[in-house]
Amino acid sequence: MDKCAKLSFLDHIVDQAREQEVFSREDVPTEERVWAAFLYHSGLSYLKVGLALNHSHEAVHQWYHQIAELFDPESDRHGVIAVDETKVATEDEEIYVWAAVNVDMFETVHVEVSLDRSDLDALVFLKTVLARFHGEPVVLADRGPWYDWPLNDFDLPCRSRRETWGERSLVEAWFFVFKYRTMLFLARLPYPSSWQSADRWAKAFATFHNALR
Known part of the structure; x- marks a missing residue:
C-alpha cells in the first residue's frame, strides 16, 4: 500500500x-487518535504508541476501542472466496x-x-458472508463437517468446492499473518480479552490487512 492510499484510508476512518x-x-x-489506533494495529503495543505520540497507554487503549467498530471490511463483489476457521486463545478461554x-x-471479506x-x-458465518456480496460467489471450504449443512442450506453445492489446498490455501495464508500478529500478544488475543472484544479486534485486523495489502 503506497503512502497516498494509506492516507486516504486513514482519512476515511477520521471522517x-x-x-x-x-x-x-x-x-x-x-486524526491523532486514528493514527494511534493504526500504529497499534500495525504491531506496536499501547505503551509504545503512547510513548511515540506523547500520550498515556490508557488513552491509546481507550481511543482504539472507541473506534474499533469503524474498522470492518466493506461489502463488495467477489467472484471466488475461501473460508476457514482457527482456534485462538484469549485470557481464560479458547x-x-x-x-x-x-x-x-x-482481501478479507468478513x-x-x-x-x-x-x-x-x-x-x-456464511449467512453474513453471502449478505456482503452483490453477486453469487463461488465458495471454497475444507472438508470440515460443520460446513456440510450450511452449504446445502444456502443451496451452494453447485457453486462451492471442498478442497484442502489449491485456491483455498489463500485463506490459510491469511491466518498465518493473523497468528503472526497475535504472537506479539504471546500467541493469544490481546490481554485481557472477552470474545466480544476479540471479535472487534479481529475485524479491525481484517480492515487494516485490506488497507496494507
Missing part, C-alpha cells in the same frame, strides 16, 4: 469517526476465528468470532 461523533471533544485531534478471503485479491465450531456457527 467516519466525526460523522458518528465517536469522540465528544476534540481536545486531542481525531475461541474460534472465522474468515472469508477473496482469493483473487487476497471475519467473525464464536465460542464454538458447530454447524450453526458455520451457518451464521
Whole structure:
C-alpha cells in the first residue's frame, strides 16, 4: 500500500469517526487518535504508541476501542472466496476465528468470532458472508463437517468446492499473518480479552490487512 492510499484510508476512518461523533471533544485531534489506533494495529503495543505520540497507554487503549467498530471490511463483489476457521486463545478461554478471503485479491471479506465450531456457527458465518456480496460467489471450504449443512442450506453445492489446498490455501495464508500478529500478544488475543472484544479486534485486523495489502 503506497503512502497516498494509506492516507486516504486513514482519512476515511477520521471522517467516519466525526460523522458518528465517536469522540465528544476534540481536545486531542481525531486524526491523532486514528493514527494511534493504526500504529497499534500495525504491531506496536499501547505503551509504545503512547510513548511515540506523547500520550498515556490508557488513552491509546481507550481511543482504539472507541473506534474499533469503524474498522470492518466493506461489502463488495467477489467472484471466488475461501473460508476457514482457527482456534485462538484469549485470557481464560479458547475461541474460534472465522474468515472469508477473496482469493483473487487476497482481501478479507468478513471475519467473525464464536465460542464454538458447530454447524450453526458455520451457518451464521456464511449467512453474513453471502449478505456482503452483490453477486453469487463461488465458495471454497475444507472438508470440515460443520460446513456440510450450511452449504446445502444456502443451496451452494453447485457453486462451492471442498478442497484442502489449491485456491483455498489463500485463506490459510491469511491466518498465518493473523497468528503472526497475535504472537506479539504471546500467541493469544490481546490481554485481557472477552470474545466480544476479540471479535472487534479481529475485524479491525481484517480492515487494516485490506488497507496494507
